[in-house]
Amino acid sequence: MSAAEGPLVVGVDTSTQSTKALVVDVATGRVVASGQAPHTVTSGAGRESDPRQWWEALCAALRQCGEPAHEAAAVSVGGQQHGLVTLDEHGEPVRPALLWNDVRSAPQARRLVEELGGAKFWAQRTGSVPTASFTVTKWAWLAEHEPESVRATRAVRLPHDYLTERLTGQGTTDRGDASGTGWWASATETYDEEILAHVGLDPAMLPRLVRSGEVAGTVRGSHDLPFSRGTLVACGTGDNAAAALGLGLRPGMPVMSLGTSGTVYAVSRRRPADPSGTVAGFADARSDWLPLACTLNCTLAVDRVAALLGLDREAVEPGGGVTLLPFLDGERTPNLPHASGLLYGLRHDTTGGQLLQAAYDGAVHSLLDALDLVLDEDADPSAPLLLIGGGARGRAWQETVRRLSGRPVQVPEAKELVALGAAAQAAGLLTGEDPAAVARRWNTAVGPVLEPVERDEETLARIAGVRSDAAPLLDRAAGTD
Numbered sequence: 001m002s003a004a005e006g007p008l009v010v011g012v013d014t015s016t017q018s019t020k021a022l023v024v025d026v027a028t029g030r031v032v033a034s035g036q037a038p039h040t041v042t043s044g045a046g047r048e049s050d051p052r053q054w055w056e057a058l059c060a061a062l063r064q065c066g067e068p069a070h071e072a073a074a075v076s077v078g079g080q081q082h083g084l085v086t087l088d089e090h091g092e093p094v095r096p097a098l099l100w101n102d103v104r105s106a107p108q109a110r111r112l113v114e115e116l117g118g119a120k121f122w123a124q125r126t127g128s129v130p131t132a133s134f135t136v137t138k139w140a141w142l143a144e145h146e147p148e149s150v151r152a153t154r155a156v157r158l159p160h161d162y163l164t165e166r167l168t169g170q171g172t173t174d175r176g177d178a179s180g181t182g183w184w185a186s187a188t189e190t191y192d193e194e195i196l197a198h199v200g201l202d203p204a205m206l207p208r209l210v211r212s213g214e215v216a217g218t219v220r221g222s223h224d225l226p227f228s229r230g231t232l233v234a235c236g237t238g239d240n241a242a243a244a245l246g247l248g249l250r251p252g253m254p255v256m257s258l259g260t261s262g263t264v265y266a267v268s269r270r271r272p273a274d275p276s277g278t279v280a281g282f283a284d285a286r287s288d289w290l291p292l293a294c295t296l297n298c299t300l301a302v303d304r305v306a307a308l309l310g311l312d313r314e315a316v317e318p319g320g321g322v323t324l325l326p327f328l329d330g331e332r333t334p335n336l337p338h339a340s341g342l343l344y345g346l347r348h349d350t351t352g353g354q355l356l357q358a359a360y361d362g363a364v365h366s367l368l369d370a371l372d373l374v375l376d377e378d379a380d381p382s383a384p385l386l387l388i389g390g391g392a393r394g395r396a397w398q399e400t401v402r403r404l405s406g407r408p409v410q411v412p413e414a415k416e417l418v419a420l421g422a423a424a425q426a427a428g429l430l431t432g433e434d435p436a437a438v439a440r441r442w443n444t445a446v447g448p449v450l451e452p453v454e455r456d457e458e459t460l461a462r463i464a465g466v467r468s469d470a471a472p473l474l475d476r477a478a479g480t481d
């Protein structure tokens with residue numbers, strides 16, 4: 001390995017399934033070393049992870065990076081959004097974190113929207129109409145189901161805040177991730193005291209908001225970590241905002257991320273406020289906005305269908321006219337938290353490969369359906385769709401997105417765009433540059449462009465029709481008539 005030219009920084013992505021760390025050369029953007037360690041997520045009714053496991057995974061990923069991690073001058077953490085981390089007076093988790101894809105707080109989400117002025121109020125005030133993913137609904141769920149956990153809580157954090165605080169000893173967050181809580185007012189960029197009072201959460205328990213380019217703290221001594229004491233720590237952000245930085249995204253460039261969650265988003269200069277609730281009006285990690293739509297069922301759901309069929313995930317076959325709505329975890333976009341998977345149109349001659357293709361089609365349809373709402377009206381409809389996340393490596397995913405979008409699809413060669421975005425934040429602390437400009441200098445978005453093909457309107461219309469006809473079934477909680 002050749003010597004690095006510039007100072008080194010570490011970028012971390014602590015997402016749903018694993019924590020990844022990259023050591024990056026600030027001068028060139030070259031990834032000098034990398035590491036990754038998995039997390040466990042509970043199955044069954046809820047989705048929970050122990051935050052201490054994220055820390056252990058971070059330490060393991062950094063150990064895999066070896067000597068270069070020791071030389072890093074700054075570090076930053078991007079993480080899965082929305083998760084509710086509750087800490088006691090010793091800074092220890094009161095209970096496992098409730099994750100973004102835990103839909104148990106759907107009744108609380110519905111109630112909060114009703115109680116506080118309806119969808120329009122929430123969209124105007126916070127940028128988003130909260131679904132079960134939003135932290136505020138999880139806090140309301142906890143207050144109702146585990147009041148003893150709420151009583152024991154002294155600090156409330158998001159996943160990336162938790163790791164940043166373990167690095168620095170200080171409770172900090174940023175506007176990008178705060179905008180997914182439901183208690184951050186996007187109009188004023190402050191915590192919303194009325195919403196917090198409504199759910200009985202003391203603002204003193206929340207982390208300090210740190211601005212882009214500001215130092216969140218320095219690494220305090222820890223024998224678990226390869227960093228030297230005093231290494232700079234940037235504010236970090238939510239994983240989608242970090243990937244937007246990592247791509248050096250400019251307004252109007254659409255992104256589709258295929259991981260545990262599916263997301264579509266773009267940077268916008270306008271503060272979003274969609275009262276239909278399809279578009280979450282997130283802030284980006286700089287001073288712009290990140291309108292985004294997110295599905296709960298993406299790579300894991302399609303991989304599950306492949307496993308049920310005993311097929312490799314690439315073993316898709318065209319044709320057959322079968323429709324599969326892969327809502328295995330309930331769904332957020334469309335907002336159907338109680339839905340389960342639905343198969344329609346099965347015939348004697350339907351093949352396993354066609355069924356698998358139908359799962360890809362169903363997952364991508366939900367994302368494309370929301371994309372038009374995410375993009376500003378003046379966005380160029382022929383701009384390439386940037387395809388990122390673990391699924392973007394898969395040929396079947398690439399071809400499905402290409403066929404159903406009718407757009408050119410660009411697949412960046414850089415694999416870990418969340419961690420690269422975090423690394424760009426850390427680099428910005430050292431050089432004073434805008435992190436998105438750092439990523440552009442690193443050429444992170446470069447990758448092959450798949451030429452557009454004619455949009456498969458027939459399949460899109462078929463899926464939309466099944467979804468609409470099945471609406472009463474999909475909206476019904478399992479086990480009810």
Ligand SMILES: Nc1ncnc2c1ncn2[C@@H]1O[C@H](COP(=O)(O)OP(=O)(O)O)[C@@H](O)[C@H]1O
Nearest residue numbers: 015016017018259260299300389390391393394
């Ligand atoms: N070559 C590949 N083809 C298709 N899917 C892939 C490939 N490699 C990884 N994946 C999918 O990527 C997912 C992990 O993506 P990632 O973006 O890392 O997830 P997360 O950020 O949610 O933890 C896995 O669920 C897996 O199905």
Ligand SMILES: O=C(CO)[C@@H](O)[C@H](O)COP(=O)(O)O
Nearest residue numbers: 015016080081100259260261
């Ligand atoms: O909830 C959202 C966005 O609103 C998800 O995108 C999470 O941020 C989890 O991301 P991945 O682990 O799938 O990357």
